[in-house]
Amino acid sequence: MNKPRTFSTGGIHLDENKLSGLQLVTFVDLPREVTMLMNQHAGNPARPVVEKGDHVKRGDVIANADGLVSAYIHSPISGEVTSVGMVKDAYGKPCEGITIKSDPIDYNIDIEEVHEREAVRTNDDIASLTPDEIVSIVKEAGIVGLGGATFPTHVKLSPPPGFKPEILIINGAECEPYLTNDHALMLAHPDEIIEGTRLLRRATHVPRAVIAIESNKPDAIRLLWGKTAGLDDITVMPLKTKYPQGCEKQLIEAVTGRQVPSGSLPVATGAIVQNVATAYAVHRAVRYDEPLMKRIITVTGDSVRFPGNYHCSIGRSLRSIIEQAGGLPDDTAKVILGGPMMGRTVENLDAPSTKGVSCILILDDKQARRREAEPCIRCGACVNACPMGLEPFLISTLARKGRMEDAAHEKIMNCIECGSCNYACPAARPLLDYIRLGKIGIKAVSKDKKKKLIKWKGH
Amino acid sequence: MERPLIISAPPHIHTQRTVRSCMWHVVAALMPALLCALFYFGIGAAVVIVTSIIGCVITEYLITRFMSGHPTTIANGSAVLTGLLLAFNLPSNLPVWIILIGSVVAIGIGKMAFGGLGCNIFNPALVGRVFLLLSFPAQMTTWPLPSVNRWMYPDAATGATPLGLLKQGIMTFDDINLTDCLLGAIGGSLGEVSAIALLLGGIYLLATRIISWHIPVSILATVALLSVCIGVNPWVELLSGGMLLGAIFMATDYVTSPMCHRGMIVYGIMIGVITIIIRQWGAYPEGMSFAILLMNGCTPLINRYIKPRKFGERRAKR
Numbered sequence: 051m052n053k054p055r056t057f058s059t060g061g062i063h064l065d066e067n068k069l070s071g072l073q074l075v076t077f078v079d080l081p082r083e084v085t086m087l088m089n090q091h092a093g094n095p096a097r098p099v100v101e102k103g104d105h106v107k108r109g110d111v112i113a114n115a116d117g118l119v120s121a122y123i124h125s126p127i128s129g130e131v132t133s134v135g136m137v138k139d140a141y142g143k144p145c146e147g148i149t150i151k152s153d154p155i156d157y158n159i160d161i162e163e164v165h166e167r168e169a170v171r172t173n174d175d176i177a178s179l180t181p182d183e184i185v186s187i188v189k190e191a192g193i194v195g196l197g198g199a200t201f202p203t204h205v206k207l208s209p210p211p212g213f214k215p216e217i218l219i220i221n222g223a224e225c226e227p228y229l230t231n232d233h234a235l236m237l238a239h240p241d242e243i244i245e246g247t248r249l250l251r252r253a254t255h256v257p258r259a260v261i262a263i264e265s266n267k268p269d270a271i272r273l274l275w276g277k278t279a280g281l282d283d284i285t286v287m288p289l290k291t292k293y294p295q296g297c298e299k300q301l302i303e304a305v306t307g308r309q310v311p312s313g314s315l316p317v318a319t320g321a322i323v324q325n326v327a328t329a330y331a332v333h334r335a336v337r338y339d340e341p342l343m344k345r346i347i348t349v350t351g352d353s354v355r356f357p358g359n360y361h362c363s364i365g366r367s368l369r370s371i372i373e374q375a376g377g378l379p380d381d382t383a384k385v386i387l388g389g390p391m392m393g394r395t396v397e398n399l400d401a402p403s404t405k406g407v408s409c410i411l412i413l414d415d416k417q418a419r420r421r422e423a424e425p426c427i428r429c430g431a432c433v434n435a436c437p438m439g440l441e442p443f444l445i446s447t448l449a450r451k452g453r454m455e456d457a458a459h460e461k462i463m464n465c466i467e468c469g470s471c472n473y474a475c476p477a478a479r480p481l482l483d484y485i486r487l488g489k490i491g492i493k494a495v496s497k498d499k500k501k502k503l504i505k506w507k508g509h
Numbered sequence: 510m511e512r513p514l515i516i517s518a519p520p521h522i523h524t525q526r527t528v529r530s531c532m533w534h535v536v537a538a539l540m541p542a543l544l545c546a547l548f549y550f551g552i553g554a555a556v557v558i559v560t561s562i563i564g565c566v567i568t569e570y571l572i573t574r575f576m577s578g579h580p581t582t583i584a585n586g587s588a589v590l591t592g593l594l595l596a597f598n599l600p601s602n603l604p605v606w607i608i609l610i611g612s613v614v615a616i617g618i619g620k621m622a623f624g625g626l627g628c629n630i631f632n633p634a635l636v637g638r639v640f641l642l643l644s645f646p647a648q649m650t651t652w653p654l655p656s657v658n659r660w661m662y663p664d665a666a667t668g669a670t671p672l673g674l675l676k677q678g679i680m681t682f683d684d685i686n687l688t689d690c691l692l693g694a695i696g697g698s699l700g701e702v703s704a705i706a707l708l709l710g711g712i713y714l715l716a717t718r719i720i721s722w723h724i725p726v727s728i729l730a731t732v733a734l735l736s737v738c739i740g741v742n743p744w745v746e747l748l749s750g751g752m753l754l755g756a757i758f759m760a761t762d763y764v765t766s767p768m769c770h771r772g773m774i775v776y777g778i779m780i781g782v783i784t785i786i787i788r789q790w791g792a793y794p795e796g797m798s799f800a801i802l803l804m805n806g807c808t809p810l811i812n813r814y815i816k817p818r819k820f821g822e823r824r825a826k827r
Binding site (some may be wrong): 059064065227299303309310311312313314382383384385386388390391392393394395396397399411413417418419420421424425426427428429430431433434436437438439440441443461464467469472473474475476477478480482483486 | 512514515516517518519520521522523524526527528530531585625626627628721763764765766767768769770816817818819820821822
């Protein structure tokens with residue numbers, strides 16, 4: 051076996067804190083009520099196609115994709131649409147949502163039974179699917195990137211003309227601390243992931259797929275290794291454990307040794323990256339004609355009673371998911387959707403979960419507060435940590451001082467906001483906060499310029 | 510009613526390392542050398558070290574309290590470290606009042622005048638040392654002999670350093686006992702004499718990842734290579750004078766050294782080159798302090814022109 055690979059620039063080693071690592075996936079009963087948000091994927095929000103009072107069945111389309119970069123949304127339960135309108139999402143922002151109340155027959159159904167339904171397509175059916183058919187099944191199933199970016203999968207499967215993908219990378223790195231949902235999925239459904247991987251591989255016309263897993267998950271590596279032993283199109287590649295390996299650009303470099311050129315699409319390297327959970331969802335969609343309406347969510351935190359991986363319906367309220375893990379601890383100070391490095395903090399626990407929620411992380415008061423910032427001692431820790439080879443201390447200061455052009459010259463827009471610099475800084479400086487502000491400022495300026503240009507051309 | 514949740518931008522976790530822990534790690538790494546200093550120079554070393562630290566801490570406190578108006582920064586240990594490093598660069602029979610002048614210059618002019626920790630261009634301890642060297646050349650170049658007068662402070666028997674003797678042509682490279690250099694039984698500034706103790710500290714700093722190998726290794730490799738080229742004994746150059754103290758503890762000062770690894774290597778090579786030039790052809794027997802200070806001055810330039818390799822950026826093809 052070769053030495054595990056990794057990306058070349060920067061990166062940090064984090065305490066893993068995989069509290070729920072040994073937990074298998076727990077199925078959660080169907081919820082009595084769900085709210086499906088229209089903007090739960092990257093791109094245009096979906097357009098509702100149901101009205102208040104409509105009856106929907108589990109798996110029915112309730113909102114259509116709006117334009118190319120958008121995704122269908124399906125109802126995860128059978129019941130009555132009780133409202134279509136503005137609701138507050140987890141971050142407190144208003145957005146359009148469809149609320150469905152379950153009917154009594156639906157929530158008495160055994161969830162395991164729902165999961166172990168009969169296959170719609172046989173092996174022969176699947177083997178005879180054309181790539182375009184697979185892409186259209188994926189599109190109709192409303193599948194989006196489940197690693198957190200929620201970019202519609204069918205768009206990624208159809209790269210723009212001129213790009214020729216050569217390799218499919220299935221992302222099982224799961225480099226964020228605390229998260230175990232992908233790990234649990236790989237242990238629970240290896241065959242299904244391999245089938246999903248093959249479907250994705252066929253859909254993108256690439257000869258080879260690699261399932262990349264960080265070496266802190268030796269059981270998953272061993273299991274998938276065994277399962278892919280005889281296959282010549284799918285291999286398992288162990289990677290050295292290093293954050294942020296799960297970020298698309300770093301993962302592509304770790305696997306292929308190629309760096310995504312600054313300003314181009316990742317597919318320019320010939321690689322297409324999909325998450326393991328996405329591969330699993332593709333398998334469910336093709337084999338069972340099941341749209342994306344549930345996923346595995348890790349509920350974790352030092353004071354959570356039963357940290358674990360919960361397979362539950364999308365659209366369930368965050369609070370009800372936390373209740374599965376023993377309820378909200380008394381000392382809760384911060385709730386994060388996603389991992390501790392890149393996850394966003396929740397304001398509204400009654401908001402529904404979405405396709406992109408991989409983890410609900412609960413921190414107590416001590417963990418939730420930042421240390422006070424001290425002056426920069428120019429130690430270079432941020433420079434060494436930056437996986438993009440930037441100088442965080444510099445671009446952060448330039449952004450803070452409003453020198454946007456200089457910041458842009460120092461490639462502030464290359465920042466992937468992985469948080470490594472912020473983590474590594476011994477002076478606890480809020481480097482990434484200012485970098486983000488700088489990026490927002492630069493984006494605003496370039497939009498403004500475009501507007502002016504359009505105006506000018508119009509005259 | 511539950512408490513409102515804290516909202517903040519990611520990341521939500523943070524390294525355990527702090528400015529303070531970095532400083533105290535370096536202080537800890539200097540302990541072997543400190544013990545050696547006490548062993549060879551006895552009471553004199555103790556007086557110089559204590560005076561220098563107290564001088565630096567009090568100067569910093571007074572300046573933050575009455576002049577700059579910034580919150581006091583004594584607790585982060587940087588003043589203690591500067592004091593300790595300054596003492597390590599002084600002979601152990603230096604009078605208390607000269608040491609105090611050195612501390613005031615080191616902290617006051619070397620550090621606080623620029624705006625305090627993180628803003629200074631030059632290594633404060635070296636600013637203090639070089640100021641004293643230029644102002645009190647006689648006192649700064651009479652070196653107490655090791656081991657012989659542990660209980661004498663102001664009027665200890667003195668002698669010259671190996672490098673000084675070489676410069677004056679009294680000794681040749683063959684006369685220098687390398688074992689003494691390794692252990693520290695030679696004349697010199699009180700913290701620089703024992704190579705083994707300094708190397709131990711260096712290993713500690715590397716193991717705790719307080720410093721990276723780039724600066725010390727590039728300095729030492731350059732010095733070794735150049736001494737071979739000009740035909741002097743590389744071991745003497747490496748083990749004598751302020752070479753190891755400078756390469757491991759002074760040149761690696763976070764604030765005044767370059768930010769990225771490639772810059773660090775250029776910085777280290779240049780320090781090595783300048784040191785050898787001064788030692789070989791300059792008026793002073795020792796050039797480490799000057800070399801480091803000169804390169805401190807070049808650090809902003811290095812930071813501007815030598816950048817880390819950016820991910821996905823290719824050199825512009827013309």
